[in-house]
Amino acid sequence: MEQQSARRRIDPRRPYIIAPSGRKRIILGAEEGMRGVHTATHAAQQKPLRMQCEAQKSNGHLLVLLHSERGALDEHARQAIAAAALLADADTAVVVAVLGGCGEDLGAAGADIVLDLPAFDASHFQPERMLVVAQSLIAQYQPRHILLPDRDGDADLGRRLAARTKRTVATDVVELTRDNACRIVPGGRYARCAMPDIVLLGRHAADATLPFVGHGEKGELQLKGTLPEETVRDLGLEASSPDQIALEEADFIVSGGNGMHDMETFAALADALGAATGASRVAVDDGRFVRAKQIGATGKTVQASVYMALGISGAVQHLQGIKDCRHVIAVNLDESAPIAKRANLTLVEDTKTLMQALLQLVKQARQSNGATL
Amino acid sequence: MTTSLKIAVLVSPARHPVSGRALRSISDAAAFELACRMAAPEHLTVLCAGTDGTSELREYLGLGACQIEVLTLPSQDDLVPALVSRLKGFDIVLCGARAAGQEASGLLPYLLADGLGIAMVNDVLEATAQGRTLTVRQFLPKGMRRRLQVAAPVVLAVHPRAPQTRQFAHARAVAGRITHAGGRPGTLAPAASVWQYERITRRPQPLKAKVAQSGHSRMLGAIGGDSGARGGAIIKQGSADEKAKTLLAYLREHRLIDF
Numbered sequence: 029m030e031q032q033s034a035r036r037r038i039d040p041r042r043p044y045i046i047a048p049s050g051r052k053r054i055i056l057g058a059e060e061g062m063r064g065v066h067t068a069t070h071a072a073q074q075k076p077l078r079m080q081c082e083a084q085k086s087n088g089h090l091l092v093l094l095h096s097e098r099g100a101l102d103e104h105a106r107q108a109i110a111a112a113a114l115l116a117d118a119d120t121a122v123v124v125a126v127l128g129g130c131g132e133d134l135g136a137a138g139a140d141i142v143l144d145l146p147a148f149d150a151s152h153f154q155p156e157r158m159l160v161v162a163q164s165l166i167a168q169y170q171p172r173h174i175l176l177p178d179r180d181g182d183a184d185l186g187r188r189l190a191a192r193t194k195r196t197v198a199t200d201v202v203e204l205t206r207d208n209a210c211r212i213v214p215g216g217r218y219a220r221c222a223m224p225d226i227v228l229l230g231r232h233a234a235d236a237t238l239p240f241v242g243h244g245e246k247g248e249l250q251l252k253g254t255l256p257e258e259t260v261r262d263l264g265l266e267a268s269s270p271d272q273i274a275l276e277e278a279d280f281i282v283s284g285g286n287g288m289h290d291m292e293t294f295a296a297l298a299d300a301l302g303a304a305t306g307a308s309r310v311a312v313d314d315g316r317f318v319r320a321k322q323i324g325a326t327g328k329t330v331q332a333s334v335y336m337a338l339g340i341s342g343a344v345q346h347l348q349g350i351k352d353c354r355h356v357i358a359v360n361l362d363e364s365a366p367i368a369k370r371a372n373l374t375l376v377e378d379t380k381t382l383m384q385a386l387l388q389l390v391k392q393a394r395q396s397n398g399a400t401l
Numbered sequence: 402m403t404t405s406l407k408i409a410v411l412v413s414p415a416r417h418p419v420s421g422r423a424l425r426s427i428s429d430a431a432a433f434e435l436a437c438r439m440a441a442p443e444h445l446t447v448l449c450a451g452t453d454g455t456s457e458l459r460e461y462l463g464l465g466a467c468q469i470e471v472l473t474l475p476s477q478d479d480l481v482p483a484l485v486s487r488l489k490g491f492d493i494v495l496c497g498a499r500a501a502g503q504e505a506s507g508l509l510p511y512l513l514a515d516g517l518g519i520a521m522v523n524d525v526l527e528a529t530a531q532g533r534t535l536t537v538r539q540f541l542p543k544g545m546r547r548r549l550q551v552a553a554p555v556v557l558a559v560h561p562r563a564p565q566t567r568q569f570a571h572a573r574a575v576a577g578r579i580t581h582a583g584g585r586p587g588t589l590a591p592a593a594s595v596w597q598y599e600r601i602t603r604r605p606q607p608l609k610a611k612v613a614q615s616g617h618s619r620m621l622g623a624i625g626g627d628s629g630a631r632g633g634a635i636i637k638q639g640s641a642d643e644k645a646k647t648l649l650a651y652l653r654e655h656r657l658i659d660f
Contacts, residue, residue: 051617098656111608153539153549180542183507184523191511199506202605210605214416214505218605219596234608259520263536263548270544279543280657301658333543334657355655357648363635372633373651375644385645390660393649397660 078240083140086121091171095181096128108177111234113138135244143247150181153262164252178228186228195225270304278304281332286310287339288379300390324349339379342367406492409446410436414457415501425460428497432559451480462577463569485516492553510558521556526563
């Protein structure tokens with residue numbers, strides 16, 4: 029028997045359909061559809077393509093020249109690609125030439141045409157050859173502007189290119205629009221100029237997160253002429269011992285905190301890995317490390333490729349000091365410590381036993397490597 | 402130690418970024434010191450172009466320069482051509498990687514090398530000459546250094562981290578001479594941007610994508626979506642040895658160690 033009530037009642041399990049977006053949709057008054065529990069999860073958003081047309085049919089190009097490091101791009105390089113993608117019109121393709129080669133798909137970073145040039149990495153001094161490559165790229169794509177990150181080998185290449193080809197250039201650009209570029213000059217002044225041919229971008233001049241993606245197609249370099257002989261002879265690289273260079277310059281840092289008390293194994297491990305040593309504030313205050321080793325807001329800000337945090341919980345001040353590190357590996361007994369959110373790999377283990385195990389492995393690996401050589 | 406090569410050092414006045422006080426530029430002082438290691442100070446030609454800062458240049462005299470020649474120029478645009486015509490015939494031209502006073506763009510050594518048509522080495526830490534061949538130690542990031550061999554003539558841009566041990570002496574600063582000479586404007590005119598200057602009153606704004614987001618996508622961004630899993634892998638299971646192996650495998654996978 030059905031009772032009529034004055035208030036209209038709503039069926040809590042009204043039928044629904046799954047909309048094309050993958051989300052649940054209830055159509056009022058509909059009688060058909062699913063009634064079970066919908067357990068769909070949010071899918072990662074598909075970003076749209078920036079260019080309307082194909083990359084090959086573009087009407088003009090922007091060229092980004094950059095060096096990769098160990099086959100990967102750092103944040104500064106990504107910012108340069110993103111800046112080019114943001115400056116480009118809908119029918120302008122972003123051409124990215126990666127000197128040193130890069131394994132990953134750069135379409136997600138905003139590149140439309142990617143040229144992998146593994147033979148031109150920064151480990152050899154070859155400015156004349158790089159200039160030939162850059163000039164070939166310019167002849168091939170006729171770019172409206174050339175963007176480079178203003179650091180290390182790219183800063184050198186950009187300045188050489190500007191001097192050789194007599195193009196207008198702006199270095200350490202901190203602010204960029206479609207029409208002009210702006211840099212800071214001594215004396216607390218901005219210097220602004222119309223968008224030059226070559227733009228050397230400072231750090232954080234652009235945001236690397238993009239709401240769109242590029243095509244990411246492979247391009248082929250058409251070399252103009254032959255590669256010249258270098259007049260400067262390269263006698264090879266030499267690595268400095270980690271205790272001779274500044275902590276800010278170190279590439280591999282092993283760092284100890286409050287959960288790490290075995291200083292002997294720590295020193296042996298750092299030595300075996302060829303790493304510089306750092307510490308958190310607590311370990312420095314304890315007297316286990318000198319003040320110069322402190323990493324964090326009141327200490328040093330480091331830019332290592334690998335930062336191994338042993339027994340460091342990861343206070344905000346410490347995380348500030350390691351924000352530019354690429355790979356963070358944490359060893360901590362507490363898996364919910366803040367460092368686990370920052371770390372690329374977290375090992376829940378006592379630091380002493382792990383250091384001993386790792387030291388054994390590293391020594392074995394070094395020995396077997398020495399035997400094969 | 403001493404060499405018969407003709408060496409020129411370019412120095413420039415600098416200003417303290419906050420107080421505006423007259424200073425010597427760190428990398429220019431490093432360039433002067435490197436030149437002093439190759440030849441006695443009285444055999445060096447120390448040049449400054451385009452600016453008339455006597456009190457700033459006294460800093461370099463105090464470091465041991467006997468005489469500084471200032472090339473006076475009608476405008477800053479003539480700086481590179483005037484220097485190129487003055488520096489013809491020199492074997493080694495040393496300068497700081499970047500000035501701290503004028504434009505500080507770090508372009509001058511490149512433009513000079515191009516104008517003179519000679520080789521250029523950037524970020525130099527040390528240089529020793531044997532005959533006309535120089536062995537140069539170059540600064541690279543991440544604690545790496547590189548050795549290069551280059552024949553004179555060459556332009557060396559000296560890195561600010563090059564060793565500096567010379568002390569400022571007031572007596573030398575007073576005894577040294579500053580001479581003025583009219584710079585000869587050349588015909589070589591490099592393409593240059595036209596700059597407009599304004600005082601810094603706000604932070605620079607980075608280039609950012611404008612996003613008109615729907616409510617749903619904004620919520621996805623706030624919770625990080627399903628793809629943006631925060632933090633990396635957390636390894637809890639296994640013995641310490643297995644975890645150490647995982648760590649080593651991670652380092653090898655990302656080419657961070659070479660054994």
